[in-house]
Amino acid sequence: MPKTVVHVFHDDDDAMVTGTRVAQRILEVASEQDVQVEVFCFGPAQRRIGRSADEADATFNRQLDELLAAGVVVGACVNSARADGTDGDLAARGFNLRVARDEFLRFTLEGATVISF
Numbered sequence: 001m002p003k004t005v006v007h008v009f010h011d012d013d014d015a016m017v018t019g020t021r022v023a024q025r026i027l028e029v030a031s032e033q034d035v036q037v038e039v040f041c042f043g044p045a046q047r048r049i050g051r052s053a054d055e056a057d058a059t060f061n062r063q064l065d066e067l068l069a070a071g072v073v074v075g076a077c078v079n080s081a082r083a084d085g086t087d088g089d090l091a092a093r094g095f096n097l098r099v100a101r102d103e104f105l106r107f108t109l110e111g112a113t114v115i116s117f
Helices: 013-033 043-048 055-069 078-084 087-093 100-110
Strands: 003-008 036-041 073-077 096-098 113-116
Touching: 003 013, 003 100, 013 036, 013 043, 013 055, 036 055, 036 100, 043 055, 043 078, 055 073, 055 087, 073 078, 073 100, 078 087, 078 096, 087 096, 096 100
Parallel strands: 003 036, 003 113, 036 073, 073 096
Antiparallel strands: none
8 A cells, every 4th residue: 555654854843733734634535545644753853742832832742643543653763762751751642663764764665655844
């Protein structure tokens, strides 16, 4: 089955909020096209998961939770999460914690289309 991966890397407000919103919008029609949707957060954006410093953080986290609730695999780098001390919190929220290197290679092997924000 074809897959679209939304990779949220940048921590500027627009990239985070738009990236997760694009994933939601793709999800709205993905089943009609028999396409899977996946989200992978890494780098600066991953450090904003769980934060609530401003409206963008709140929107980003709400949209991630909505994607998780819809059954979308939402991943993050396990090594970064461990370094930041957030691995337990992310796992409890339902994040798929994996080594980023391995995930990027998996996307390639699966022939996924990766869209980065």
